[in-house]
Amino acid sequence: xxxxxxxxxxxxxxxxxxxxxxxxxxxxxxxxxxxxxxxxxxxxxxxxxxxxxxxxxxxxxxxxxxxxxxxxxxxxxxxxxxxxxxxxxxxxxxxxxxxxxxxxxxxxxxxxxxxxxxxxxxxxxxxxxxxxxxxxxxxxxxxxxxxxxxxxxxxxxxxxxxxxxxxxxxxxxxxxxxxxxxxxxxxxxxxxxxxxxxxxxxxxxxxxxxxxxxxxxxxxxxxxxxxxxxxxxxxxxxxxxxxxxxxxxxxxxxxxxxxxxxxxxxxxxxxxxxxxxxxxxxxxxxxxxxxxxxxxxxxxxxxxxxxxxxxxxxxxxxxxxxxxxxxxxxxxxxxxxxxxxxxxxxxxxxxxxxxxxxxxxxxxxxxxxxxxxxxxxxxxxxxx
Amino acid sequence: xxxxxxxxxxxxxxxxxxxxxxxxxxxxxxxxxxxxxxxxxxxxxxxxxxxxxxxxxxxxxxxxxxxxxxxxxxxxxxxxxxxxxxxxxxxxxxxxxxxxxxxxxxxxxxxxxxxxxxxxxxxxxxxxxxxxxxxxxxxxxxxxxxxxxxxxxxxxxxxxxxxxxxxxxxxxxxxxxxxxxxxxxxxxxxxxxxxxxxxxxxxxxxxxxxxxxxxxxxxxxxxxxxxxxxxxxxxxxxxxxxxxxxxxxxxxxxxxxxxxxxxxxxxxxxxxxxxxxxxxxxxxxxxxxxxxxxxxxxxxxxxxxxxxxxxxxxxxxxxxxxxxxxxxxxxxxxxxxxxxxxxxxxxxxxxxxxxxxxxxxxxxxxxxxxxxxxxx
Numbered sequence: 001x002x003x004x005x006x007x008x009x010x011x012x013x014x015x016x017x018x019x020x021x022x023x024x025x026x027x028x029x030x031x032x033x034x035x036x037x038x039x040x041x042x043x044x045x046x047x048x049x050x051x052x053x054x055x056x057x058x059x060x061x062x063x064x065x066x067x068x069x070x071x072x073x074x075x076x077x078x079x080x081x082x083x084x085x086x087x088x089x090x091x092x093x094x095x096x097x098x099x100x101x102x103x104x105x106x107x108x109x110x111x112x113x114x115x116x117x118x119x120x121x122x123x124x125x126x127x128x129x130x131x132x133x134x135x136x137x138x139x140x141x142x143x144x145x146x147x148x149x150x151x152x153x154x155x156x157x158x159x160x161x162x163x164x165x166x167x168x169x170x171x172x173x174x175x176x177x178x179x180x181x182x183x184x185x186x187x188x189x190x191x192x193x194x195x196x197x198x199x200x201x202x203x204x205x206x207x208x209x210x211x212x213x214x215x216x217x218x219x220x221x222x223x224x225x226x227x228x229x230x231x232x233x234x235x236x237x238x239x240x241x242x243x244x245x246x247x248x249x250x251x252x253x254x255x256x257x258x259x260x261x262x263x264x265x266x267x268x269x270x271x272x273x274x275x276x277x278x279x280x281x282x283x284x285x286x287x288x289x290x291x292x293x294x295x296x297x298x299x300x301x302x303x304x305x306x307x308x309x310x311x312x313x314x315x316x317x318x319x320x321x322x323x324x325x326x327x328x329x330x331x332x333x334x335x336x337x338x339x340x341x342x343x344x345x346x347x348x349x350x351x352x353x354x355x356x357x358x359x360x361x362x363x364x365x366x367x368x369x370x371x372x373x374x375x376x377x378x379x380x381x382x383x384x
Numbered sequence: 385x386x387x388x389x390x391x392x393x394x395x396x397x398x399x400x401x402x403x404x405x406x407x408x409x410x411x412x413x414x415x416x417x418x419x420x421x422x423x424x425x426x427x428x429x430x431x432x433x434x435x436x437x438x439x440x441x442x443x444x445x446x447x448x449x450x451x452x453x454x455x456x457x458x459x460x461x462x463x464x465x466x467x468x469x470x471x472x473x474x475x476x477x478x479x480x481x482x483x484x485x486x487x488x489x490x491x492x493x494x495x496x497x498x499x500x501x502x503x504x505x506x507x508x509x510x511x512x513x514x515x516x517x518x519x520x521x522x523x524x525x526x527x528x529x530x531x532x533x534x535x536x537x538x539x540x541x542x543x544x545x546x547x548x549x550x551x552x553x554x555x556x557x558x559x560x561x562x563x564x565x566x567x568x569x570x571x572x573x574x575x576x577x578x579x580x581x582x583x584x585x586x587x588x589x590x591x592x593x594x595x596x597x598x599x600x601x602x603x604x605x606x607x608x609x610x611x612x613x614x615x616x617x618x619x620x621x622x623x624x625x626x627x628x629x630x631x632x633x634x635x636x637x638x639x640x641x642x643x644x645x646x647x648x649x650x651x652x653x654x655x656x657x658x659x660x661x662x663x664x665x666x667x668x669x670x671x672x673x674x675x676x677x678x679x680x681x682x683x684x685x686x687x688x689x690x691x692x693x694x695x696x697x698x699x700x701x702x703x704x705x706x707x708x709x710x711x712x713x714x715x716x717x718x719x720x721x722x723x724x725x726x727x728x729x730x731x732x733x734x735x736x737x738x739x740x741x742x743x744x745x746x747x748x749x750x751x752x753x754x755x756x757x758x759x760x
Contacts, residue, residue: 127552
């Protein structure tokens, strides 16, 4: 046999094996239906439904002054951040509602509030914030302080007859320009984030489960005595599953992200798919390593859960990566999702090309190569 | 029956080890590692003024723990590139004549460029910039008023800053992320691990065919289902205790509520989560499908709709509906309520009732779905 013929048979065997995996997957109707749901309807719901920005924080007011100034201040707590939940006459009622979690803030305005402001005295309002959810509570407190502070300095200066001269005062203001998503449409972020989550979960689980299934049933021995090399067995699984995931991803991209949320694709679509394939392969590497350690599917489930959980929560889509403790950032250099996040948002929203993205791409290549190599090595050793 | 399932589970050492280890390890990793406060925002600076005042102004950003200084840029093009590469998330451009204008009593405008890819972080970063500007402005104003009006520091201060805001943080007095995260993480780990354990247990029998032994035996439907569930409920409840001990002992989260209430809510919740696993396992044929579907069904709504990260109040209507259709939200309320707020059954009874209803509905549903004569 010439080298060319050998390559052809090698390729044919790989193709046959890949086709077998696809057939096997296509018979699992519940799984396929679920895959479809995950990349379509589920993206719509999560994309449209979630806002992490402070919105509609229920604000209760106890106004002991009932003056022009107090009403003016209350009026400044506005949507989208705050929604006015009513006024109460007894502060204890406010505490009760906070306990029940019905409102998030209670604003207390003292008596003589207006009088003090007008006569140039200092005065204070009290804000009680529910911080059972710490970031949201802090954010709400921050907004309250800013709103009241600005209101105070405006009325204070006005009472001294300085409001007309405001333009000629040494103030520092900032003009904000928001890039890549100028309208701050959070649905762009959330829908992309959801697709990233789904891609990652499926990329870890599908090949891992497919490999362990063969081990558990003992069919892997049959495959190994066949003329297939261990590499072909493993690689065929990854190939088949990646193909399926890529199809599902394009469904999400062209069926949901573009038409429903109008998410732009500023960079090259080809590059995006190429790098997605790289991500799927690298992530699948984790699954394969887990699959070589596990003896049955229950074990592989627990093991992948162990990897996927931190990956989803700590890679930077659910929490800000920069503010993580250093050790988490170090551990997360092993998460392909961490690079894929930069790549996806870079290509889709920022229009970045390979010239800017070579660092995450290189890191992912290294990681993917290492994982595949390690998985291969373990797989071979187990069966020889 | 339960004994048989128990033996089968315990025989698999690695699996058992993971079943107990996973929740505990997760609590440690996320409890220490998951920081939701936006800090260390990387930023770069283009200072066109190079004056003492512009340096003083920029210094406030460099010293703030919310920002992390990455260096000076020479022109706007360099800033563009850094933003596109995600090396920085914010840029500040101080205009020429910054010091001159302020000294002359005129307003000055600083430009900030923000990376809008993550709207939440953008919004928070914008807030920090505004806050620093406000503080800087107040100082300039006080200084200005003293100079032009001959006021004392005290008088000028009262004019510029007449209103202070006293903020009282309730339930989590030091506003620690860990305090609010750890109780919710107890929910998170339970929600993920228990259904997975259960789902795989049943489908394993289906796939290997040993379920036909059950079909042909005298074991009744109810016996089979409870037998399947019981070991996993026991494992999960042991985990509840371990997690509770860790939360109180290791993370020093105060537990202000009633332990009995917390524990009975946990029993109900664990019945729900294992029930979800059982339900899925009855609907699918292969372990692979069970594994993936359970993981997605358990993980995604729990991360997004349970109140773990985003309060349910700030979801849109569609998402809110989904949140209410899922037991995780009620249990989050109970866990956070018992840990941080110290409220009792008088406040939490609606959540308890909802959990109980879920538990009953799920077991009813699984009982209906499980027949000893499946269609082939």
